[in-house]
Amino acid sequence: MLASALGACSAAAPRPGAAPVAGTEAPVVVPGAPGGEGRVATPGERVGEPDSVTSAADVMFAERMIPHHRQALEMAALAADRTTSPAVTALAERITSGQGPEIAVMSRWLTAQGRQVPADHGHEPDQAYGMASLAEMNRLRAARGKEFDTLLLRLMIRHHEGAVRMAGEELAGGGDQLMLKMAGDVVSGQRAEIVRMRRLLDGTPS
Known part of the structure; x- marks a missing residue:
């Protein structure tokens, strides 16, 4: 299971990557500015910045x-020989x-995590995130001129809305x-x- 593969911590242990918290046992010394003196952290004070912690949501x-x-x-790529609109x-x-470039960054990141980069994309899966179906892609390939522009914009708006929803889930759980x-x-x-x-x-200049 993905969550198991990424690892889990016990409820009693500090969350991996969390900033250390000074307690009432051994004193925690906070370094001062270069050439300056350090100080002892007060109980409950977070010391240092939290590290990046990879979660199942990130993967x-x-x-x-x-x-x-x-798919985007x-x-x-279909626009090159199908549209006559400079804006499109x-x-x-x-x-x-x-x-x-974003694909390249995410692919390198997955490889560094020991995960396989997805080989291709499917049309039917993830339609909850606005992906076009195979039938819709075939309609787009067959369209030309104004018909192409309208269909591309409608499909791409839905596609972008799905990406925003997907990214929002990462921001909430990553x-x-x-x-x-x-x-x-x-x-x-x-x-x-x-x-x-x-x-x-709408025909309004962007």
Whole structure:
């Protein structure tokens, strides 16, 4: 089971990665500024910064977001020979330049955790997170011009909303600082793109 593989601690033990807390037993010395004197921490004081703690939520976030991003790249790549809109072309380029590097970072992180990087993406799984079905992808491939633009924007808005939801779950349950930062970037970046795409759908310049 994933939670077991990542390890667990007993209820009595300090949470792994938590900042040390000064107690009433041996005194804890807090270093001073360079060249200055240290001091003894007061009981209950947290000493130092907490370390990054990998949780099951972090692993699940990376394993789900990589295929999710890959489908976004697949949809964006279709724009090159199907749209005549400079705004849609620019959107596709932003998605490609943003999500490609994020896949690389998450893939390296998973490898460092001893986990396999997802080999591909499926269309039916994770539709709860806005992924397009195989039928929807086939419709998008067949569309051209305005029809393509409208379908791409609708699918990509839903896709982005799913990514924001997925990232929100990581922010609520994750512990790894890198994955938490990536989740925060996904939320802020994709929310901004959702606003732009809705404006494009409404015919309002972004």
